[in-house]
Amino acid sequence: MTSHPPADGSTLPDPPLITPLQDLLANAERGELEKQIRRLLEQYRIVDVARKVVGVGNVGTRCWIALLLGRDAEDPLFPQAKEADASVPTPFAGAGRFRSQGERVVCGQRLMRTTSDIFLGWERVDGIDGIDGIDGIDGRRRDFYVRQLRAWKGIAEPERMPPAGLETFGGMCGATQARAHARSGDRIAIASYLGSGDAFDRALVTFAELYADQNERDHQALVDAVRTGRVTAAAA
Incomplete structure (x- = not known):
């Protein structure tokens, strides 16, 4: 996504890596999903949402990115909601004490990191099926964890x-x-x-x-x- 939205407030598409929500869902279904995402950050207004293809370690899971604006157009926020599946040891060690997989991931990151993302959080929502080529509300409840799309970390080469x-x-x-x-x-x-x-x-x-x-x-x-x-x- 761009740091400044286009004049019409839409996301610049880059399929299949980034696909705007309006290209995936009908208006009614899009509105329902936007309501769920809007509850996460009520101090910002949502401008656009897109599905994002994630890296090798998360292939096959859902990932959404959003453009939100706070005070004005110079106050953007780019949150990312990534699907959180059960951990690898779960079949052997049990589900654990967490209420959702998103909460498990967030608590683990907060424990491991000296300073974590201030927007780190989790949510459980009814997702849409856009990974398998069938777009629309599929009714399945999925766990997500939310963070900033870019955490402003340096990358070593x-x-x-x-x-x-x-x-x-x-x-x-x-x-x-x-x-x-x-x-x-x-x-x-x-x-x-x-x-x-x-x-x-x-x-x-x-x-x-x-x-x-x-x-x-x-x-x-x-x-x-x-x-x-x-x-x-x-x-x-």
Whole structure:
């Protein structure tokens, strides 16, 4: 979405990555969904909503972005509502104490981060079915967590780093991840599991190498599918 809306107040479409709501739903259904979203941030007025295709870790889940204005056109807010599914350990460890999956995600982020997004929150709404090619209200209730679309964080580029810088960056990432898990989990149990040797370190290296090899195979399979016509691709 643009930092300033077009003159008619609409979202600039970029399908299939970003699809404005008016291209997905009829007026009545669009109005119902906008009412649900409007309750989240009553101090702002909603200008436009769009469905957004999310990254690899969230493929197949719903994601919505919205343009809201507060005081005037110079006071925009871009919230993102991402679908929150049950966590991977749920079938083994149980559903836990949270009332919704959105609440679970938000509480986890607040525990792990020193400073979290001030707009972080959750909601349970009746979603629409626009992922599977059938647009319209499907009646299914889904959990979402809400945050700013862009949290104004810097992005490091490891591919541009010299070996010494990459080693330092990797150490910082490891320390940050360890601290986050210690804040949100059982630090004593984690330390006991890791032990004092380097077995876990070596296991991570092996996993990373195998994961990189799998990514290369998956990408080659996609390229082959595009070349033979099994998959249609378009340049972004």
